[in-house]
Amino acid sequence: MSCDVAVLGAGNMGTALAQVIATNGHAVRLWSIEHDVLEEVRDKHYNTKYLDDIKLHPDIAATWELAKAVDGASLVVISVPSQVVGGLAAELGPLIKPGQLILNVAKGLEAGTHLRMSEVVRAQMGSSCADFVGSMGGPAIAIEMARGVPMAVIIGITDNDGRAACQRILQNENLKVEATQDVTGLELCATLKNVYAIALGMCDGLSYGTNTKAFLANLALQEMSAIAMALGGEGRTVYGLAGLGDLLTTGFSEHSRNRTLGERIGSGGDWQHFLRTHTVEGVGACRTVKELISRRDLETRLLDTIHDVLFGDRPAPEAMRHFFRDFSYSVS
Numbered sequence: 001m002s003c004d005v006a007v008l009g010a011g012n013m014g015t016a017l018a019q020v021i022a023t024n025g026h027a028v029r030l031w032s033i034e035h036d037v038l039e040e041v042r043d044k045h046y047n048t049k050y051l052d053d054i055k056l057h058p059d060i061a062a063t064w065e066l067a068k069a070v071d072g073a074s075l076v077v078i079s080v081p082s083q084v085v086g087g088l089a090a091e092l093g094p095l096i097k098p099g100q101l102i103l104n105v106a107k108g109l110e111a112g113t114h115l116r117m118s119e120v121v122r123a124q125m126g127s128s129c130a131d132f133v134g135s136m137g138g139p140a141i142a143i144e145m146a147r148g149v150p151m152a153v154i155i156g157i158t159d160n161d162g163r164a165a166c167q168r169i170l171q172n173e174n175l176k177v178e179a180t181q182d183v184t185g186l187e188l189c190a191t192l193k194n195v196y197a198i199a200l201g202m203c204d205g206l207s208y209g210t211n212t213k214a215f216l217a218n219l220a221l222q223e224m225s226a227i228a229m230a231l232g233g234e235g236r237t238v239y240g241l242a243g244l245g246d247l248l249t250t251g252f253s254e255h256s257r258n259r260t261l262g263e264r265i266g267s268g269g270d271w272q273h274f275l276r277t278h279t280v281e282g283v284g285a286c287r288t289v290k291e292l293i294s295r296r297d298l299e300t301r302l303l304d305t306i307h308d309v310l311f312g313d314r315p316a317p318e319a320m321r322h323f324f325r326d327f328s329y330s331v332s
Contacts, residue, residue: 014079082108185233205266
């Protein structure tokens, strides 16, 4: 059964999700603050700024008014950078009606409050929508999703009917949608994998090779598990699509901005310029996660190393050299 869906944010992931949902037979209203992007979507059915070669489905309608976008929508997808989720949710508060599903796609923690994205949305919109706010995680490169490459993502919503509804709207023969009630674990994985992907990118920039990258990916997964479980997530979530799957994609894909930043850092390139011109969620997430776990007895050597490079002005070659020199497995 078809329905109306609002996608808020016309970046690469928002546009890719709009393409999937429209292809599945639903009417999509795509909203953005970037009016030039919306004009191109309306007039040419392309979004060349974010998905250059994808012809957009005719059932994707560009919408300039937020109220018009969400009016009557069964599902409202929030696909904006994590730092603006709170502001958008505050605007949405008076517009959302009971029973409308909210699916957040942004990955990160709110600076200062350390809230996860679904918590930010609920805080701004009110507790009445709590059961109907979820998040999406897992390996999801937008251009591959838009092209219909076979892949899988995971959604976390506590409400059983809400999870089923999201699956029905998103899933098709190429995009498989797993569902979980572990929203906490999913969102922590979605945040942490961006941080550790920077370290995996540094391996590329330092020309360390596949062996080193596999070693660090293993350590990253162990630290992700320790952090997520300490903060209320489930271990099995970390070793599924939300954690392992997304870490592999974000840490190894040429399309990943977090991995690319790490590569720039490792090779001695102008990574600060890259930061000024691209949204790289892992940088802010690294600082926020470090603050969040500062009072917990957790050993996070790899996270600490990434933090030293990003915020301690420590050169990547030196930081990684010291990391490997000091690391050892305990004898059991």
